[in-house]
Amino acid sequence: MKWEEVCENKQLQDLPFKIELNKWGQIVMSPVKIKHSFYQGRIQRLLESFLKTGEVMPECAINTSDGVKVADVVWCSEERFKIIEDEVSASIAPEICIEVKSSSNKLEEMEGKKNLYLEAKAIEVWLCNEQGKIKFYNQQEELEQSLLVPNFPKQIQR
Template sequence: MDWANVINNPYLKDLPFKIELNKWGKILMSPASNHHGILQSEAVFYLRNQLPAGRVIVECSINTADGVKVADVAWASHEFMQANGETTPYQQAPEICIEIVSPSNTQAEMDEKIQLYLERGAVEVWICQSDGVVRHFSREGQLTQSGLTKESVHLM
């Protein structure tokens, strides 16, 4: 299955799950909670206030080396949007990709997503814990604060 089949399949619309594909086209699903949605909205609000020149994208699909992954929230610069528009999925990652950790996520899964997004061109990957504390990563490893917003982020 490819991403176009997923987004156009009437049986997969309006599911209370986040859907991704692995490199073999197998659908992966993880349940969403209201707390997850609250953290997503806080991330959107934060990014719109701190980086107003770009676009904030919720449920941003990115074609990675391990299939299509969906960042919970992403921030894309004007230049990224000019180059990539609304292509679905993006072949390149926006500058910031944010994953909000759910109880079903493992550390290994989060580590893999960090690598996959960075390999596709993300400048930073933010991992938001359930308490709203955000860890920032770049190609150099974990950062003490975001290099793009110039501060440590806490979303609650």
Template sequence: MEWQAVIDNPLLQDLPFKIELNKWGKILMSPASNNHGRLQYLIGSRLERGKGGGTVIMECSVQTTDGVKVADVAWASDVFIAEHGFQTPYKVAPEICVEITSPSNSKAEMEEKVQLYLAKGAKEVWVCDDRGQTRYYAPIGEMERSREVLDGF
């Protein structure tokens, strides 16, 4: 299945799941909780304040070598948006991609997503647990804090 077919399919609209595609075009679904939505909002708001420009995107689709992955939150600079607009899915990852873990996510799955977003050009990938504890990754490896958001997170 192609990503546009997922977006256009009326049967897949308004599902209480995050939908992604694997590299074979099969649909993967993860249940989303209200806390998950709350964390998306908090992280997006913090990115908006901390970056002082650019665009925050919720449910940001990125074409990776393992299919379409959907970052829970992403931040894209004005330069990124000028170059890529809002193409769906992005062929290049925005500068910051954030994944919020769900109970169904394994550590290996999250580590793989970090590497997939970094391989597609993300400067940082954040992984946030259900308590709001966040780990930060860059191409050089795990970092103590974000280097992209000056007021910390």
């Protein structure tokens, strides 16, 4: 299955699952709980308050070497947004890709997505755990803080 077919399929719309494709075109669905949505929304609002340029977007579909993955929140510069804004799924990852772990995710899956986003040219990948703690990564290493948004908190508060 191709991402365009997923987007156009009426039976796959309005499902309470995050939908992605693996490299064989098979649908992968992950259920999310309220806390996942809370962290996703809070991260989006915080990013918008810290960054005055570019686009902050939830649920951004990104082409990876393992199929289309959907980052929970992304920040994309105006330059990259011009490249991807009319695409069905992003041909290049936004500069910041953020994944919020849900109870259905395994740690290996989160690490795998981090590597896929970096391979797709993300500059930073942030991973938020189920307690709201965020770890920041770039191509080289885990970072003490984000280099692109240095004031972003390491812990999301309720």
